[in-house]
Amino acid sequence: MRPFSYQRATDPGMAVQALSAAAAANNPLTQANAQPLAGGTTLIDLMKLDVMRPAAIVDINPLARGWSAIDPGADNLRLGALAKMSDVAAHDQIQRSYPVIANSLKLAASAQLRNMATLGGNVMQRTRCSYFRDVSYENCNKRNPGSGCAAMDGVNRMHAVLGTSDQCIATYPGDFAQALIALDATVEITGRSGTRGMPFAELHKAPGNTPEIETALQPGELISAFVIPGRWPRSVYLKARDRQSYEFALSSAAVALDVQDGTIRDARVALGGVATVPWRAREAEALLRGQRFDDGLAQRVADTAFADAKGRQYNSFKIALGKRVVARALQQAATMEI
């Protein structure tokens, strides 16, 4: 690991100032000189791999005093960005009113990592693309913009089939983000000019021609909270993976339904493990609204969700798998007892 200076920020203003001061104007956030340290489960790992090379670490854990509340209100749910994954996953009201959130967190990582990792850090985690994580591969447009993509014709079994570009096919690895994008969450961002809200769906950027730019956050900005409108007791997070536990998704689906008298009033479908960013399947979910649920409808939704998918040599199986995951998640949501 390269040397860095370590600073502890004890209030948000000073954290923002320290992160801004060290930032070179033309660096994307992923390559900013100063990086915030929360749980450290991505940052310290990638620093050991020499993938991230910050000259300054700003420890924001002391901000947890104000930024870690779990606050289920009558009309919405507010989650502090420094709340730990394990605390949110174990919260009674979240398990009851937002099972898609509780299960997306419970099915991620290990108990140890969930005790360390925060919600804000979780949505900012970097891809698990093996060519990105191994600096002995020179060709990675995320690490070395313009260098090419070793995954394109490499062993790309784990890579994305949706939201890809000819520059990058790295999968967004997280689970929680699919629940957030499905439920129309807002992300609260604290920066130099105060706090602003942004639709969570606008936070992550598809790779396009700039895979090194992963989010809309600028150096000096921090996620301080997430706000989820409404309540979604009829919701499911289904995750298919190579092992039963402690593994990233090959394909996952976050599904939420509002069913009244047998008719679907509102429906949300988001996909994980198959796309470069948290992925909302808007056209597919629209097929459900106003309908009565049956297995044929679930299949049409699944087909529509993957209509634009592009497989490569080793990952085309994700299209068939992903459709089955969507259909099964819809069946589970439609039939769950609430």
Add this chain to the structure above:
Amino acid sequence: MSNASGSPPSGFHRRAFIAGAAGSALVPMTARAATQDASAPAPQDPALPIDVTLRVNGQDKRLSLDARTTVLDALREHLKLTGSKKGCDHGQCGACTVLIGDRRVVSCLTLALAAEGQEITTIEGLATNDRLHPMQQAFVDNDAFQCGYCTPGQIMSAIACVKEGHAGTDADIREYMSGNICRCAAYPNIVAAVKQAAPEIMKG
């Protein structure tokens, strides 16, 4: 619902107070060699060691560390507490699991500086006098290891697993112990050990 993670340990408050008194809420860590320099508030020189006090198994340990030092390396290389094992060093295998406060964490991804002021419990801190902790005894009784390399991490993780209330069924134990890899595949015996120790640990 515990919100313990939201309450920074006393060390942070003390430093915050000192920083507040100095008119800044950002706390540059004081490099040992720089303490004589009165014009201090720049970030510390990464090349200089930093004084830090870690509380390990109930004792305060004063150390002078490179900022890059993880809790695992502080334990093994500086405090000679070699029970916690370095397997992958990337948070994937669980061999380095320790308790910080009442939470199990991987010490290989935890910076020592960020753990200052918090109670760290390692495998060396479990036994009292000559009496093994119930989870240690259960691992012996159930032959819950072969080579033993993962065992300290398994035992620390298992204690937390029980206290979290995640040891009710075999399926729960397997799910909530999945962050501890055993290359000898002693898993069935590990599950049996956790089940044996759970009632005694819950009794206190």
